[in-house]
Amino acid sequence: MNIFRRQRSDSPVVEESVYPLIASLxxxxxxxxxxxxxxxxxxxxxGLPTLLVRIEDASGAATAVWLGRRSIGGLDLGRTVVIExxxxxxxxxxxxxxxxxxxxx
Amino acid sequence: xxMIIVGCGRVGSTIARELQSQGHEIVVIDRNKDxxxxxxxDFIGRxxxxxxFDRAVLEExxxxxxxAVMAVTSGDNSNIxxxxxxxxxxxxxxVAARIYDPKRAAIYQRLGIATVATVAWTSNQILNIxxxxxxxxTWTNPTSSHFIYERHIHASGAGRAIDxxxxxxxxxxLLGRNGVTQIPPTTVLLQDGDVLHVxxxxxxxxxxxxxxxxxxxxHS
Amino acid sequence: MKIxxxxxxxxxxxxxxxxxxxxNEVTLIDSDANAISRVNIAGVTVTLGDACEVDTxxxxxxxxxxxxxxxxxxxxxxxxxxxxxKQEFAVPRVVARVNNPNNExxxxxxxxxxxxxxxxxxxxAMVEEAVSIGSLVRIMKFEHGKAQLxxxxxxxxxxxxxxxxxxxxxxxxxxxxAIMRDGHVLSPQADxxxxxxxEVVVLLTGDVEQDVxxxxxxxxxx
Numbered sequence: 001m002n003i004f005r006r007q008r009s010d011s012p013v014v015e016e017s018v019y020p021l022i023a024s025l026x027x028x029x030x031x032x033x034x035x036x037x038x039x040x041x042x043x044x045x046x047g048l049p050t051l052l053v054r055i056e057d058a059s060g061a062a063t064a065v066w067l068g069r070r071s072i073g074g075l076d077l078g079r080t081v082v083i084e085x086x087x088x089x090x091x092x093x094x095x096x097x098x099x100x101x102x103x104x105x
Numbered sequence: 106x107x108m109i110i111v112g113c114g115r116v117g118s119t120i121a122r123e124l125q126s127q128g129h130e131i132v133v134i135d136r137n138k139d140x141x142x143x144x145x146x147d148f149i150g151r152x153x154x155x156x157x158f159d160r161a162v163l164e165e166x167x168x169x170x171x172x173a174v175m176a177v178t179s180g181d182n183s184n185i186x187x188x189x190x191x192x193x194x195x196x197x198x199x200v201a202a203r204i205y206d207p208k209r210a211a212i213y214q215r216l217g218i219a220t221v222a223t224v225a226w227t228s229n230q231i232l233n234i235x236x237x238x239x240x241x242x243t244w245t246n247p248t249s250s251h252f253i254y255e256r257h258i259h260a261s262g263a264g265r266a267i268d269x270x271x272x273x274x275x276x277x278x279l280l281g282r283n284g285v286t287q288i289p290p291t292t293v294l295l296q297d298g299d300v301l302h303v304x305x306x307x308x309x310x311x312x313x314x315x316x317x318x319x320x321x322x323x324h325s
Numbered sequence: 326m327k328i329x330x331x332x333x334x335x336x337x338x339x340x341x342x343x344x345x346x347x348x349n350e351v352t353l354i355d356s357d358a359n360a361i362s363r364v365n366i367a368g369v370t371v372t373l374g375d376a377c378e379v380d381t382x383x384x385x386x387x388x389x390x391x392x393x394x395x396x397x398x399x400x401x402x403x404x405x406x407x408x409x410x411k412q413e414f415a416v417p418r419v420v421a422r423v424n425n426p427n428n429e430x431x432x433x434x435x436x437x438x439x440x441x442x443x444x445x446x447x448x449x450a451m452v453e454e455a456v457s458i459g460s461l462v463r464i465m466k467f468e469h470g471k472a473q474l475x476x477x478x479x480x481x482x483x484x485x486x487x488x489x490x491x492x493x494x495x496x497x498x499x500x501x502x503a504i505m506r507d508g509h510v511l512s513p514q515a516d517x518x519x520x521x522x523x524e525v526v527v528l529l530t531g532d533v534e535q536d537v538x539x540x541x542x543x544x545x546x547x
Contacts, residue, residue: 035343073263182401
């Protein structure tokens with residue numbers, strides 16, 4: 001992910017208008033969203049660790065799923081994060097599988 | 106340290122011999138017994154013939170969460186499987202995988218597995234991942250006053266701004282993440298898996314290493 | 326449906342032919358030019374390339390594929406293809422072939438696999454089904470392992486003999502799919518009483534194997 005596209009060195013805050021809203025996403029179309037971590041669940045799948053992180057923006061929420069991980073450094077409740085990947089539909093809303101992520105202040 | 110090297114080709118056998126000479130407990134896994142010949146007569150580590158992502162084979166190699174595992178077979182896919190089994194099934198923290206295809210490497214980095222490209226490979230690169238503070242600098246100026254060090258960020262450094270580690274004697278000059286390398290703004294927050302090149306004096310890098318691994322406040 | 330098959334060996338080619346003949350849009354991927362040139366099936370598109378690479382999967386149309394089937398002769402490739410199909414293209418259904426049963430444990434959601442098919446496993450189950458009487462044979466799993474197709478051939482001492490299906494007391498998460506009797510397949514009407522020798526095919530959607538065994542086999546093990 002190109003961090004320069006989103007951040008100018010004199011501006012630590014990313015403009016919100018750069019990212020599409022979660023509610024406007026088209027499934028299976030590569031995208032990046034920005035939101036806050038509102039829930040983290042560690043769920044074993046077939047006995048192996050899986051991390052589910054629910055991310056919310058002004059329009060709704062999506063879940064980032066990381067296979068085989070128990071935690072991701074810095075990805076804590078309340079953290080603002082950008083998620084980049086291809087969303088898929090699921091029973092619980094849109095999911096991103098092993099997305100690229102960028103921690104924001 | 107107990108170290109498991111999967112793949113006894115030129116790379117694997119070289120690392121195995123080097124690490125053994127440093128006194129570590131080495132186990133080499135390869136599908137093909139003949140490959141062990143590359144280790145030479147005086148190799149005293151253990152050899153296990155078998156498939157590196159097979160649970161029984163890894164158990165036979167004595168894998169524990171404290172082991173270090175290096176997947177350096179000639180197959181990218183095998184290396185990723187070995188890395189994931191070691192980390193997910195056996196809880197190994199120190200895992201490195203060699204990936205020939207740079208595009209694949211970028212994707213696998215998102216699985217949180219430290220990958221090393223073959224083209225730029227030296228045993229140093231793999232060792233950089235397993236022994237972060239002991240590897241030699243990649244560059245030094247003629248008077249040896251300043252050095253560039255490669256550093257891999259883990260969970261303890263994640264979430265902290267590069268700002269925090271920037272001083273007059275220490276600057277992060279390159280940040281590699283998900284296959285993209287850039288000169289980072291100091292406002293960027295570090296993440297688990299980031300590969301940094303740090304320009305610093307030797308005193309400053311020691312402080313950097315200490316600061317980046319220290320557990321601070323709410324960071325777990 | 327739009328289906329991508331990775332692996333143009335005999336299995337992949339057979340699948341392509343079958344699926345294309347029933348009106349699906351099929352693309353075959355293989356990195357071997359010879360294998361690709363041997364494909365001469367009406368309506369099937371071929372893509373030359375390594376299916377373990379995102380670019381190849383993209384060229385083959387994974388972005389709007391309904392199914393990706395990873396059926397190469399190499400388990401490592403099949404797992405990687407499956408993961409990429411799920412992760413990079415959000416393909417709704419990913420089917421993967423298991424070549425070595427020792428690797429079967431990896432073929433699940435952890436690698437993006439929705440359905441794993443292991444020929445040795447299936448063959449064994451078919452053999453078991455043919456020879457075992459009085460034990461529960463697991464035939465196949467569905468839906469991420471949440472549904473299990475199984476069968477029991479009722480032995481002489483089975484408590485289910487003479488009982489109507491409705492009165493069996495099978496747990497709620499059990500569906501009797503069919504009864505095979507004397508070479509006929511009977512649809513499981515609730516008022517059919519079971520006979521010795523009936524092969525009862527069931528779909529289990531919960532952890533109910535023990536209960537099903539108790540009802541159809543009785544208290545003596547297996």
